[in-house]
Amino acid sequence: MAAALTPPGAATIVATTPYDIAAFLRPQQAAALPGIGPAAAHALGRLGITTVGDIADTPLATLQRILGVAAGRQAHDRARGVDDRPIVPAAAPKSLGLSHRFDHDELDPDQHHRAILGLTEQIGTALRDEHQVAQGLTLTVTYADRSHTTRTRSLAEPTAHTPTLGAMARNLLTSLGLQRARVRSLSLRAERLQPAETAVHQLTLDAADDRARDLEAALDRARSRYRSGIVGSAAAYRRAS
Template sequence: MGGASRAEGCSLLHVDMDAFFASVEVRRHPELAGTPVIVGGQGNRGVVTSATYEARRYGVHAAMPTARALRLCPTATVLPGDLALYAEVSRSVMALFRSVTPLVEPLSLDEAFLDVSGAGRRLGDAAQIGEYLRARVFDEQGITCSVGVAGTKFVAKLASTRAKPDGLLVVRPAEVMDFLHPLPVGALWGVGAKTEEVLLRLGLRTVGDLAHVPARTLQRAVGAAAGGALHELAWGRDPRRVVPDEPEKSAGHEETFGTDVDDPAVIHRELLRLAERTAGRLRAGGWLARTVSIKVRFADFTTITRSRTLDVPTDVGQEVYETARALFDALGLDRARIRLVGVRAERLVQAGATPRQLELGEREHGRRDAELAADRAARRFGAGAVRPATLLRHAGDRDTPGRREPRTLPVRRTP
């Protein structure tokens, strides 16, 4: 070969969609291009899920209360979001990645690690592959992404963040120290607010400061495991490889009510709604759940969870609901004011690998077939085209004031 490759020594990519949910919404509403757009819940308890860079310039960011975001950027357009649409775009993007390499490790709907060491002969070095993917994502999906190219997952992820928005950054092994050491210590994996506070008290403000502290000193300050890991990362050492298609561990949805709710009937309806959505996600992914859990948060923010393991794994919404309702009823709450409820399916197994046992009196074609038919209707006519009669809104129904669409809890894996 000729001269040194632009990405010599690099085979790992971290690809991150830019303001993913908001970008998909702008694609759907092109009249909003170039304007501040916020995706998230509205009302006093609404939270920002995503925001365009035009909104971010005003200080808007994810997890911020929507009310505060609108005070910072009063001209922003707030949209409720469409998880089904985002999931469909994500599937297309991940399929593109897998057409380049089988070694794709999704972290969420909008980001993934890729090991492209086996694709070089066909598509060029890692930087060329990164540019190729950026062009394909834009051409096929109408959204942009940023790519970090490096020899380790840790540095690749930092590089994609530095490249945002709509850019690509290569950090070759010989450049890692110059890239890493000026960064704030908060850039290191595992450094949350409390750990950062401890490090700052020690006078460690940059990754370079931390790198030159003995590992034993760090271990005494933040614990043996965390101190050792931070010391390794500060020197760019990260042995973790790309793990393709890790099985989902759980799937679920939760809802924060617009106002506190103390009516069990309203809670039951919400549990049904969340169970139906969770089961739909299981069927879409080809999973069955062995365990169903619920989450209940009270007005004072006290939070409890309860779970039950099923005799037979399921992907049927009615079965998930019946278990979730039984767990809730067993709490024996008497008009307690509830802020949030959630339903989660856990201990997932592949549907095809688990024979389904018919219960006594159950027909071979029953509730599950009905829910599969509802799935098909939803794909054709939109979410909510078919739903349980209990969930149909009636005129004059005011028992869930300020209700927003449930917030989805996508599975997210630790990089």
């Protein structure tokens, strides 16, 4: 959770005392808690349970009525910092997240979309470099008052194809209706990663899709030969004023 909320190049340190763990967990959105998917977050939100602290304060029996016996127990424990899953050294990550923090609280929707496109390109490149694909995307918007909104959607098929990831990310952003919102930062996370060789790509007769994938492979080779950031979508770069 800390890694998903930390911008690239920064560090978040959570001390191991019960107080410090609670101080980190309680303000987070319910959907940030491992095991709380979009449907569970929606069901909890309808009852005013919107943060991890709210989950921690909700009686176990209530959580089990909302989420089911096993999922309710799991949420109850994890909201209190209890997670009995073993740590597996060098295990493949289950998600990959990146963040963009604006220089100032940003009102311009074009800048929001440009930032999302840049994050999508970085995530797509990283997934392909690691030979992984994502099954879903999560977008978190942090506003000027430090409140958050999180949206998660599943992809039609597991993919690391940047245009597909970008279309989903733009749809998530558009669904929030941020035309008048002052946005401090945007975070995008690729969810439920799996090895690329285990994924199945549905073949199409769309020549444009084939060309886009060939171009993407060529751009990946250029990045590998030269350096990251040498090529990319023009729309992801800030226009000169």
